[in-house]
Amino acid sequence: MAADSVAPAAILTAVLTLAGCGSGDSTVSKTPEAGPGPAPTSVAKPAAKPAPSPAPAPADPCAVNLAAPEIARAVSELPRDPRSNQAWSPEPVAGNYNECAQLSAVIVRANTNSENPNTRAVLFHLGKFIPTGVPDTYGFNGVDRSASTGDTVALQYSGGFHGLASTVKFRWNGGGVELMGNVG
Template identity: 65%
Template sequence: MLLATLTACGSGESTVTMTPDPISAATPAAPNAQSPAPAEPTPEPDADDPCPVDLAAPAIARAVSELKKDPRSGQGWNPEPLAGNYNECAQLSAVIVKANTNSPNPNTRAVLFHQGKYISKGAPETFGFNGIDASQTTGDTVALTFTSQAPGLTSMVKYRWNGSAVELVANTP
């Protein structure tokens, strides 16, 4: 049915080739299309997943606004995550935020969530992390990483939701 609609547009560019929708975004653009190629492919949301990762969720900005100021700079935290797997259905998810400074190396920290709600009490201090290892992260476990600018210096700390609180599972250099 979509093919008949596209064919009925006639020759030349159609609005579909000029502004692809999510269904046609997976299909390569016509050779004469003038739009630049994206720098990095954006993964298609899974239509069957009722709780996809959402790094723009309002709950993140609310949680970040509740954080104590960065102890190093005395500044608040930028609500735009550097990394994360925030998911309102996950037993444990996290986002990494940085101090709201102009410093070339701002302090970072992880903000932890249980089923989309900020864990404000009983969670460990999570300063210095700058990523999440997706291969070690599950629905109830988050693997936070610190990668140094020096080559080969990466460490990981795993936290797990135990049914009532966050607990340290592993700490690897």
């Protein structure tokens, strides 16, 4: 009789299990209809990471760089302006400083509130300040880059007597700076 009581219980369990998995319980019938509301989420591939941007190219040491720290160091070594007795401003007014040129220059002005502060050129050989052996460079207020070369700097002076402008060239001769004269 034990076999007779197990059979109806097994049959009842099987019928209830089949009834629970009937056609009304399919995955399709339980999927919500598309309509208002958020769309069903799906498994997506992770977004590709953007390619890393290339590292910025190192600064060209042979490019003109009027923010080079060597300029501020050189200006701090200059004797005071003889006219105002003030130090010189480390911010160049003009120049063509670069580490590769045999001769390059920056123009600085006296650090004064004067309407017309004194100016001077500071000369460099291969990016290093030339502290001695340089002809007088007071009064220049620009660099003619079109007349300058790797070993020659054309310094400009405008204003002065009758407002005349002039350009004077200085050249690195292999051992020092020499005055070449006015450019015509």
